[in-house]
Amino acid sequence: MKFSPLVQExxxxxxxxxxxxxxxxxxxxxxxxxxxxxxxxxxxGTLKVAMENIGHCSQCRNFTEDDSCEICQSAKRLIxxxxxxxxxxxxxxxIEQTGEFQGRYFIxxxxxxxxxxxxxxxxxxDILEKQLATNQFKEIILATNPTVEGEATAHFIAELAKKYQxxxxxxxxGVPVGxxxxxxxxxxxxxxxxxxxxxxx
Amino acid sequence: MKFSPLVQExxxxxxxxxxxxxxxxxxxxxxxxxxxxxxxxxxxGTLKVAMENIGHCSQCRNFTEDDSCEICQSAKRLIxxxxxxxxxxxxxxxIEQTGEFQGRYFIxxxxxxxxxxxxxxxxxxDILEKQLATNQFKEIILATNPTVEGEATAHFIAELAKKYQxxxxxxxxGVPVGxxxxxxxxxxxxxxxxxxxxxxx
Ligand SMILES: [Zn+2]
Ligand SMILES: [Zn+2]
Numbered sequence: 001m002k003f004s005p006l007v008q009e010x011x012x013x014x015x016x017x018x019x020x021x022x023x024x025x026x027x028x029x030x031x032x033x034x035x036x037x038x039x040x041x042x043x044x045g046t047l048k049v050a051m052e053n054i055g056h057c058s059q060c061r062n063f064t065e066d067d068s069c070e071i072c073q074s075a076k077r078l079i080x081x082x083x084x085x086x087x088x089x090x091x092x093x094x095i096e097q098t099g100e101f102q103g104r105y106f107i108x109x110x111x112x113x114x115x116x117x118x119x120x121x122x123x124x125x126d127i128l129e130k131q132l133a134t135n136q137f138k139e140i141i142l143a144t145n146p147t148v149e150g151e152a153t154a155h156f157i158a159e160l161a162k163k164y165q166x167x168x169x170x171x172x173x174g175v176p177v178g179x180x181x182x183x184x185x186x187x188x189x190x191x192x193x194x195x196x197x198x199x200x201x
Numbered sequence: 202m203k204f205s206p207l208v209q210e211x212x213x214x215x216x217x218x219x220x221x222x223x224x225x226x227x228x229x230x231x232x233x234x235x236x237x238x239x240x241x242x243x244x245x246g247t248l249k250v251a252m253e254n255i256g257h258c259s260q261c262r263n264f265t266e267d268d269s270c271e272i273c274q275s276a277k278r279l280i281x282x283x284x285x286x287x288x289x290x291x292x293x294x295x296i297e298q299t300g301e302f303q304g305r306y307f308i309x310x311x312x313x314x315x316x317x318x319x320x321x322x323x324x325x326x327d328i329l330e331k332q333l334a335t336n337q338f339k340e341i342i343l344a345t346n347p348t349v350e351g352e353a354t355a356h357f358i359a360e361l362a363k364k365y366q367x368x369x370x371x372x373x374x375g376v377p378v379g380x381x382x383x384x385x386x387x388x389x390x391x392x393x394x395x396x397x398x399x400x401x402x
Pocket of ligand 2: 258259260261262263269270271272273274
């Protein structure tokens with residue numbers, strides 16, 4: 001004996017969400033069916049439209065349903081000629097919330113991870129190089145996570161960016177080592193930004 | 202600065218899932234967008250069909266896309282004339298997996314909870330009475346949860362079922378098999394003691 005085919009299919013589909021196993025999926029399915037069909041139907045519609053229409057900004061790689069994201073569309077964000085390189089879209093939100101950074105971003109959508117087969121191409125470093133060649137940045141700030149992979153990724157990009165004659169800086173170790181940028185409080189993040197150091201070769 | 206409107210809408214929609222707050226919703230949205238668009242699209246389709254087509258079995262109230270569920274459609278399940286009353290569809294699965302019960306079920310889809318405004322009508326007790334009047338059960342087994350609400354609900358149904366001349370039983374409470382006595386709460390232990398059985402040699 002199992003659930004009815006459609007109930008079972010709903011439970012199975014919910015397991016595509018990260019951190020959702022069989023038991024959680026079951027609880028979610030029952031909750032939606034019993035208490036929130038309107039929310040479930042709305043989620044279905046939004047998911048469909050989102051999966052079909054959200055792409056990457058052609059300049060910074062952030063998620064957007066337009067060709068360029070809001071930040072890359074703003075000329076103001078080019079005035080101070082700074083480019084901040086982060087691992088994920090959540091990091092952009094976290095840094096924006098500090099109000100300390102007025103430049104542009106580049107989102108790697110991950111970090112170098114040879115064991116998982118994630119190399120430079122997967123992080124869009126070709127697009128990054130095009131940005132560096134085109135936009136005459138004065139400084140690039142490496143704001144990858146202070147993890148082993150984040151540090152390795154920052155180092156790799158620092159080497160790659162050398163030839164563009166920009167100041168290359170890494171956010172300061174105000175960020176707890178081993179932590180994830182996205183979950184750091186705004187104050188710590190402000191200190192990390194203002195205390196950034198230039199790479200010396 | 203926020204996410205793009207559609208990304209933000211996706212994150213908000215995911216918060217309709219139980220136990221999913223802003224941070225989890227964000228992580229889910231990024232995961233689907235970055236790593237599993239096919240899974241996300243499939244979930245969208247299944248959710249839509251499920252929210253529109255899954256109803257309740259007209260006899261036992263379990264979730265089903267048909268008028269009657271598989272168990273209620275099976276004449277075999279009426280042979281021993283037993284009806285097991287549970288709180289949720291998950292309980293049916295758990296009991297079915299024991300292989301110990303061959304009768305029919307009735308699913309309350311909750312328990313009596315006056316503070317939340319959940320009364321007898323919300324548990325489909327009118328449908329239950331129709332079942333009791335029609336199907337000539339010999340025994341009804343009250344398998345609601347061993348919580349305050351579950352006990353109160355079981356008691357209420359026992360009173361209501363009296364007039365149908367059936368044996369009314371309650372599942373045994375006691376120390377879980379494989380559990381350690383030391384870590385069992387006092388209330389359970391009291392039940393385990395008072396419900397003790399003589400060894401027969
Ligand atoms: Zn952009
Ligand atoms: Zn049924």
